[in-house]
Amino acid sequence: xxxxxxILFVVLALSxxxxxxxxxxxxxxxxxxGLEMDDYWVWGSSVVKGDDGNYHMFASRWPKxxxxxxxxxxxxEIVHAVSxxxxxxxxxxxxxxxxxxxxxxxxxxxxxPKIVKYNDEYILYYMGSTHPFEDITKDNVGELTLSSKWCxxxxxxxxxxxxxxxxPDGPWKRLDAPILDVKPNSFYSFLTSNPSPLIKEDGxxxxxFKGRSYRDDGIxxxxxxxxxxxxxxxxxxxxxxxxxxxxxxxxxxxVEDPHLWSDDNGYHMIxxxxxxxxxxxxxxxxxxxxxxxIHWELDKNPLAYTRNVKWDNGQTIKQGQLERPFVLxxxxxxxxxxxxxxDGPGGFxxxxxxxxxxxKLTEME
Numbered sequence: 001x002x003x004x005x006x007i008l009f010v011v012l013a014l015s016x017x018x019x020x021x022x023x024x025x026x027x028x029x030x031x032x033x034g035l036e037m038d039d040y041w042v043w044g045s046s047v048v049k050g051d052d053g054n055y056h057m058f059a060s061r062w063p064k065x066x067x068x069x070x071x072x073x074x075x076x077e078i079v080h081a082v083s084x085x086x087x088x089x090x091x092x093x094x095x096x097x098x099x100x101x102x103x104x105x106x107x108x109x110x111x112x113p114k115i116v117k118y119n120d121e122y123i124l125y126y127m128g129s130t131h132p133f134e135d136i137t138k139d140n141v142g143e144l145t146l147s148s149k150w151c152x153x154x155x156x157x158x159x160x161x162x163x164x165x166x167x168p169d170g171p172w173k174r175l176d177a178p179i180l181d182v183k184p185n186s187f188y189s190f191l192t193s194n195p196s197p198l199i200k201e202d203g204x205x206x207x208x209f210k211g212r213s214y215r216d217d218g219i220x221x222x223x224x225x226x227x228x229x230x231x232x233x234x235x236x237x238x239x240x241x242x243x244x245x246x247x248x249x250x251x252x253x254x255v256e257d258p259h260l261w262s263d264d265n266g267y268h269m270i271x272x273x274x275x276x277x278x279x280x281x282x283x284x285x286x287x288x289x290x291x292x293x294i295h296w297e298l299d300k301n302p303l304a305y306t307r308n309v310k311w312d313n314g315q316t317i318k319q320g321q322l323e324r325p326f327v328l329x330x331x332x333x334x335x336x337x338x339x340x341x342x343d344g345p346g347g348f349x350x351x352x353x354x355x356x357x358x359x360k361l362t363e364m365e
Contacts, residue, residue: 020287022270022304022327022337025361028312034338035059035081035090036355041068043076043340044324045356047086048115048122048168056168057081057090058113058124059356065138069348070146073154074136075099076111078126080168086328086336087358096124096172097163102132105159105178112324114259115168116234118199122165123234124172125195125207129157155221158191160209162234179238180209180229187245189213190221196260197234198267198293205231206293207238208258208269211245223249226258226271228294246296247288253277255286257324260293263332267293270304270325270337279303285325305337309357320344320351336360 035042035057045059062075078097081090097110106128114125131153136144144150159178165171180192188211196208207229212221225245229238247255255271255278262268267290276282278298285304290296307322321342328336338358342351 020299020301020304021334022285022287022361023301025334025363026305026310026337027360027362028310029357029359030087030312033088034355034357035088035092036353037061037079037092039064041066041071041354042079042356043072043354044112044326045338045340046113046115046326047328047336047338048117049330050168053084055083055086055088055090056115057083057088057356058096058115060111060113065141066136067141067144067349068342068351068354070144070151070154071136072109072111073129074109074131074144074150076109078110078113078124080170087360090356094170096170097126097174100174102130104128104174104176105130105157106161106174109154112194114196114326116197116199118203118234120166121234122168123197123199124163124165125197126161126163127158127193127195128161128178129154129159131157156191158193160192160195160207164234179231179236180207180240182211183240186240186243187211187213187222187225187248188227188240194257196258196269198260198262199234203233205234205238206260206267207231208246208260210256210258223254224256224274226255230294241294247271249275252288252298253286259325259327261327261329261334262293263329265289266291269296270327272323272325281306283307283322309341309359320346321348321354334361 040061043060060076080096083090101107107130109129112127160180161178163172163174190212194210198206226247229240231238254274258271269288273286284306287299287304307319310316319341324340326338327334342354344351
């Protein structure tokens with residue numbers, strides 16, 4: 001009996017030591033924290049602490065009369081919400097980036113925001129797209145499918161861009177062209193999306209992004225790749241590094257929604273494992289690290305989170321979807337992790353509500 005107990009303690013100790021800085025620090029998610037909006041799907045938050053001492057969240061939303069997927073592709077806008085604590089709840093304040101006309105590269109949809117501050121400037125990275133067709137309304141919403149003209153154009157035109165402001169309250173100055181366009185015969189020949197920037201002390205930028213290329217038949221896009229671009233400043237120009245992606249189904253495994261930060265130990269990335277190949281958890285979190293932001297390798301223990309969330313009412317619930325991880329850094333250390341989440345059994349078509357949630361990271365033992 002004593003031998004069995006000793007073995008159990010050894011196994012437990014090994015398990016704890018194998019956990020990483022994110023997984024081992026996940027606390028309880030507050031019920032009612034984060035951001036939820038009546039009559040809207042909300043998704044993908046990013047948070048910055050303002051000069052006013054408040055926490056400013058930027059998130060995607062689109063009307064709930066549209067299907068969650070692919071409604072975001074043709075009607076998302078980026079909204080600004082505020083809280084006096086990182087956990088929230090966050091209160092809607094204004095629309096930061098909305099529709100501005102089909103003639104603009106981001107005129108119909110703005111999505112997947114990442115907010116950063118450099119000196120006295122706030123820089124909002126995001127994905128934009130457009131289409132030249134009539135609006136989708138409650139009357140013709142049944143025509144919106146992934147194979148519809150709206151989605152074909154909206155997906156094909158996805159690009160990465162920035163908007164800038166002296167205040168998180170705006171006004172935001174938008175560019176007439178994206179900062180990261182597609183390139184023929186590359187892993188991002190079809191689209192660029194899901195930007196995750198890191199601005200260094202000298203103002204230069206490392207930018208992770210998602211790309212897709214055309215399939216060999218030239219009709220549809222491939223699975224997703226993660227690439228890296230650099231720039232001498234946030235205004236650019238941005239140069240994609242190398243001809244091969246950092247992550248793909250063939251290299252490490254397919255991931256999505258990368259988020260980038262740095263500390264004294266180098267660069268860190270958290271992303272969603274699309275298949276569970278990397279960490280054994282389908283749509284769980286993956287951790288990777290780099291010395292320069294260009295060359296990456298998986299952490300020794302890469303599991304960052306699973307879809308099982310412990311809430312502060314004592315329940316542990318497997319979320320239908322758990323995506324767009326964002327790590328809040330304060331005083332050089334990760335303090336909170338934010339997610340976009342959905343109820344239901346899983347699958348974008350099976351949820352009834354979405355919200356942006358937050359988990360406080362406990363102190364390191």
